[in-house]
Amino acid sequence: MSTVGRGQLLRLRGRSVAWLPPLLLLAAITVVDFNTGGEFRMISWVVLVPGIAAAICGVRATAVFAALSLVTYFLADSAWPGRYQSGLPDFVLVAVGGVLAVLACAVRVRGERAMLHMRDVADTTRRTVLRPLPPVWGGLEHAEVYLAADSEARVGGDFYDIQPGLHGTRVLVGDVQGKGLGAVEAAAALLGTFREAGYHEPDLATVAERLETRMHRHDIHVTALGRDDGDRFATAVLLNFPAVDTGVVEAMVFGHEPPLVVGESGVRPLLAGDGLPLGLAGLASEGPPRVHLVRVAPGETLLLTSDGVTEARDGTGAFYVLAEEVARAVAADPRTVEPERLVTVVRDGTLRHCGGRLADDTTVFAVRRVNRPARKGRLQS
Structure with a gap:
């Protein structure tokens, strides 16, 4: 060597x-x-x-x-x-x-x-938790950037994956509360469950239930080992792109920053987050969050980020204004809606805003269907 x-x-x-x-x-x-x-x-x-x-x-x-x-x-x-x-x-x-x-x-x-x-x-741990994905996977074009706040660790509590399955292609992006190897361990547990449930389960709500159960079981196991990090939770966004493209995406948000829809016409939130983080379902009086059906036009890209982006601060303490920055970039160059260009713009903007001093793990994930004619589908809030 x-x-x-x-x-x-x-x-x-x-x-x-x-x-x-x-x-x-x-x-x-x-x-x-x-x-x-x-x-x-x-x-x-x-x-x-x-x-x-x-x-x-x-x-x-x-x-x-x-x-x-x-x-x-x-x-x-x-x-x-x-x-x-x-x-x-x-x-x-x-x-x-x-x-x-x-x-x-x-x-x-x-x-x-x-x-x-x-x-x-x-690096091996990172590839195991955040497995490499082909540029086009399950009918989706995607790009991602992951920046660990601890540059030596190279991996943290942020997680993401795309899982093609029997009932469409599922996407999961999330952030485990806390830092260190315990957060990596919890992220790996959730991703393992997502890869199995996302492939087999016909309903997105069932996938969400499996993730909630896995988070709860993981906390019980950690507590039984005598560790003091057995009360973790994870914010997440869970998406489903149905096998038949009707122009509709199923979405569930668990205490996470809602995705942004980025198109040549502008930037808009996909939906409002209405669910508690994974692992805290027992605190909800109204049950788990609903599965929302939202329309996404051909060519529009879904942008998902962790709080490392939205909570990035400059020298004066001002937060990074993600939606406004992306809207300006798209107005200047409509090609910014492409996933690869979009994550680059957000990554560079975040690092520039905070002067390269990341306070938390930072994930930028952009995904859209491979362009093809869409069929009409129903839409509900």
Whole structure:
């Protein structure tokens, strides 16, 4: 496994040149030493060479520079008359410096390998929770951007997926309350249930019931383990694009930001959120939220975001005004309604507004049917 320093810091035409700086430094010290007076010896500075190599080269290269420095010191020092020679003390200094540089390089390389391993683990976890999706999946064209507030973790409590099934294509976008691995665990549990129920269940309301039950069971399990994060909940938006395109989309909102419908004519909310988050159904006196049937015209894109977008603040504390920003972008360029362009506009606008300082995980998800003639369908609020 190549190290980060050797593999990334210094490359020329695809090849590592990390060895070049310590080599040039060694040559420069030697030349300066031979061109200065005998009272001012530069050769002792050669101890810096293995130290520089330890920072940017591998262990073998650092050992080579440590040995080369020691040999260079001995030859250069011996070339001077006896009264100008540094002698044994500086020789020992160069030798000890070389050994310490090799040890420091070994520690650095081990740390880099551990970091790369942890990054691979985080990437694998992310692909497991947020599985990669084809650009067109289940008759839907989509694009998404996910930015974890913890850049090292690379995954958090936001989740999304598209599940083609026997009764249409279902879409789920949500955000688990809290942060850390517990939120990732809850998100993975909900997505696993969604992928099964979304495929098999004929009614969207049944899919929602399965998700509510899964959230409740997950909390019970976590509490039984003695953990203090057993009261989590998740906001979510659940959509169904029926197998037969009637121009109507089924939608349920669980305490989440309602989706926006983005078209060349403007931006409008898909519907008002009327349900409690998943995991809190027991607090609702009116039962679960209704399944809304909403009309979406051909070419219109549904934009779903997490609160990392809507709660992004600038230096004055002002929130990012998503709908207005998207409307301005569409007015300036109607092609912004395309999912790929739309998520890019929202991502860039959010990062620009908050100065790149994300306070929460941020998800931007855009989806629309692949363009084809729509059949007339009924619509109800």
